[in-house]
Amino acid sequence: MTILSLEHVTKKYGDFTVFNDLDLKINEGEVTLIIGPSGSGKSTLLRCLNRLEDIDEGEITFHDAPIKSETHLRENVGMVFQSYELFPHLNVLDNMTLSPRIVQKRSRKEAEQEALSLLERVGLKDKAKSFPHELSGGQRQRVAIVRSLCMHPEVLLFDEVTASLDPEMVKEVLDVILDLADEGKTMVIVTHEMAFARAVADRIIFIDGGRVVEEGHPEDFFTHPKTERAQQFLQNLTYKRRKRL
Amino acid sequence: MTILSLEHVTKKYGDFTVFNDLDLKINEGEVTLIIGPSGSGKSTLLRCLNRLEDIDEGEITFHDAPIKSETHLRENVGMVFQSYELFPHLNVLDNMTLSPRIVQKRSRKEAEQEALSLLERVGLKDKAKSFPHELSGGQRQRVAIVRSLCMHPEVLLFDEVTASLDPEMVKEVLDVILDLADEGKTMVIVTHEMAFARAVADRIIFIDGGRVVEEGHPEDFFTHPKTERAQQFLQNLTYKRRKRL
């Protein structure tokens, strides 16, 4: 079943067209990986999916119906960014419960209960009263992920959530996402961690220059990319010494 | 032939001992890769090698002789850091020729000629008159590398030179280092890019808790790590989804 879909979407920044007439369906329970070179429009695509960016043409539908309101869409489509996005003036628990309380008008008690059980799941229950600056980068990203889960979104968007983490911490964050995949969460993920992408993806979408260049099953994509552009891209991830003295 | 060696070196920060009684030899023409978890002392090790850090015990020898002076050592042991280290008030050419001129008393003309030919090698000749803030991160790091080459060092130390770069730019910087390796430069490299480490290294040194835990040929290390600690470390670089719906 399709939850979100982009139909004939065109997005421009001023004169610059990021994509033209793009189609994309996000199906329930599917993990979609979007990869592509820098500047190819991956972030823009995610941002269009929850309407952080306005689109110039085309339509975005949610459960096959036009979008009622942006805030309603965003409640149902959670998003986690590269980083720096916990609210630094609130402790972990308040970070997680702020939006459920003020947007969904849920009671503080109920919201906190759920937040605590989510924190427990990602091994951070003892950090509930800590402030973001007291956490490591990896811990912060785990909180950011469960924070967006608190809103019970139907789809989760991840935009390079490990890009600014120390290598040690990348693993702990990606393991949480793997866990969500195992649970059947619908997710759209942009990442540069190819080993992770290969493991987690149900479907890989390779975009370049604002177009979907190649789409397919991860094993096929990584072992036998069909297009030259994708081959070249994967090439960039390998190193070879020409001669050895 | 051994260029640099650490003998029974102990390094402390206050009460905290980073390493105790460490031995290490850097041989001519060899590319040594130092890997290990965060906080294991990799940066400190590099900084001891060119005496940016004082050591508490033991000896550092250069060509089997005690070190004459720190500036003399540093002239011969170049170092490139994670980033932000070009002088922002000087253009690329002046960044490169400042030290040759004031430390080695070389003529401006000769220094500039060499700098230009080095810039050409890394594809940045047209940026000679640009200021650092006008360059991309990858361009800046390439300049930083050739800047240290201008001093004709016998050994080059690299400390996570690509850690703060966009993935696209990582490749362009690492390719420069691969090139230097092909040329037979003596280098000590700290990196988290394992694919690169595997390709470029003549020797891998895995350190943890300030001790050399494992040392060996890259293929051996990556395919059959001997110690449990190294296995665990490499484990962190792979991902597996438990079930697929």
Added chain:
Amino acid sequence: AKQGYRSVDDIKKDGTIKIGVFSDKHPFGYVDKNGKYQGYDIELANRIGKDLGVKVKLVSTEAANRIEYLKTNKVDIILANFTVTDERKEEVDFALPYMNVSLGVVSPTKKVITSLDNWNKNDKLIVISGTTAETYVTKNYPNIPLQKYDTYANAKNALENGNGAAWLNDNTEVLSFAKSTKGFTVGIPTLGSQDKIAPAVTKGNSDLKKWIDNEIKSLNKEDFFSKDYDKTLASVYGKEYKSTIVIK
């Protein structure tokens, strides 16, 4: 000199005497539109310079810092409508007086104040900081709320703008203000004791004081102050005040 002040010889040797005067107290000491000092005090200052055979450097002072100027020897003489009082005698030496003065009160014609008794607590009485007027009310009418200004210009502006019910100052000054400003009347022409205005020098500078005393005596002989009055004050006060102001 250790004591800091300058004797007559010192001044003559230097060729310039520094005299502290008002620059915003029309018609005693003020600056005209060409930037030149004018007024009753200024005439005397210039004459002193002439008779000493030195140049005169006029220094603009305010009421509250006249004593400081002498103490810190920023000027040799203060000729800024300086009323002789016992407290001030402790701090500076006065020469012979050259003018009579008493206090007076000016207020808007719409609501003339004729007595300081029964003062309305909500009204403010304007005085200038460091004047005998301030000392007088502080001593005799401690309950009158004061509004203090540091310059004549500010005080007059404030009175005009309605920031106070009346202004207590030297009667010469309030008379002149009432004459030159529409809508104001002097309700109390004299108040307190009759006082004298005299040049002052730094305490202990008896040499200069003696010279000034002699100068004033001889100026009196030639009726200098009468002429000074005619030249600078008559246009404001008219002939009839001459006998009250000028000391014979």
Added chain:
Amino acid sequence: MAKWGFDLLFQGQNLSRLLEGLTLALYISAIAVVLSLVLGIILGIAQVKGHPLIRTIMRGYVHFIQIMPQLVLLFIAYFGLRAFAINLSPEMASIIVFTMWGTGEMSDLVRGAIVSMDHHQYESGLALGMSSRQVYIHVVIPQIAKRLIPLSMNLITRMIKTTSLLLMIGVVDIIKVSQQIIETNRLASPNGAFGIYLVVFMLYFISCYPISILARYLEKKWRI
């Protein structure tokens, strides 16, 4: 015009007298700024590299200067120094106070700039074989200087604004001249206070605004 008192400007030498008052203010602040720059840089470096005792004394001095209102400092210099038999003309007193104040502020800026210099810059200089002194001369100081120029320009505007206090210690400055003009023409031009003070207001604005703009421009341009 007459109603608002602007007419006074064009009588006699009034306008040029006002401008003279302003010139005096600008002149005093210019001298003080130059002295503060030189002394501030020396004392600022001393605050980082000097003997601990010197550093403590300097910090105390900077704190005192920053806490005390400039007017209080002016009063102390002008009236207070008599206790030490030091006698200053009001102009001299203001130059001294402005210089002491500016030096304190400037040295603090210099100290801040040195302390906040990225440590990496220093290290990469060393790693290229430079001596500590060479790093200071070729790397640290040029970068600090650039950062300081806009900051010291802000100090200049603050000084110019502070010259308005000189009136209080008897400098015949632009405000005193305006008072004299208003006073002399009370009868002929009763609204002089409005026109003249408005003009003074604008003159100060015209003096400070361009410097502020330039400072902001340089700050933006040189922030890398």
Added chain:
Amino acid sequence: MRVDVILEYLPLYLKAALLSAGIGLSSIVLAILIGMIASMILYYRIPFLKRIISFYVEVSRNTPLMIQLFFIYYGLPKIGIATSPLVCGIVGLSFLGGGYMCESIRGGLESISESQVESAMALGMNKKQTMRYVILPQALRASLSGLVANMIFMLKETSVLSAVSLMDLMFTAKDLIGLYYKTTEALFLLVVFYLLILTPVILLGHLAERRLTYGKMGV
């Protein structure tokens, strides 16, 4: 220096200090209010109003308080806008401080990264909720050191209020010097009282900064 003189002057200084501090504090409150409103207008780039605000900020920052007060107190009554010294003092100081506060708060607002705004929106908050719960609390903390510096600056500037015949510390000192000529004592008390007023603010500022700012914002 004579102790009896100091004791005699003490009540006068106390009264003056209360006036200085009172005007200072009420102006600080007003200035922060002005600053908040003005900085919001600049932050949201409200057309036309933002021009007026920019002009106001430039004028208030590039003219001395002394002249602002002279113009308000002595000049404006000539065109029919008269104020009492107290009102003039508060209006003048708030006018000056408002410009400074606006700049500080705007700096704080602008230091809040776009990603904070976006993550609030991604959690379903609307614009108002984002400002109220996410941007403003952070912006005020970020501008805290600037705000404290402005408060100190404004309290120092109260020394200029004597120009409009307010019996503040400065005027009291000057008046006493003029009346009784005890310069040393008068100046000594002046310094002491300014230290008394300003030191607590500085200490509180340090304390608040330590409590409310996190090592590195957002990191």
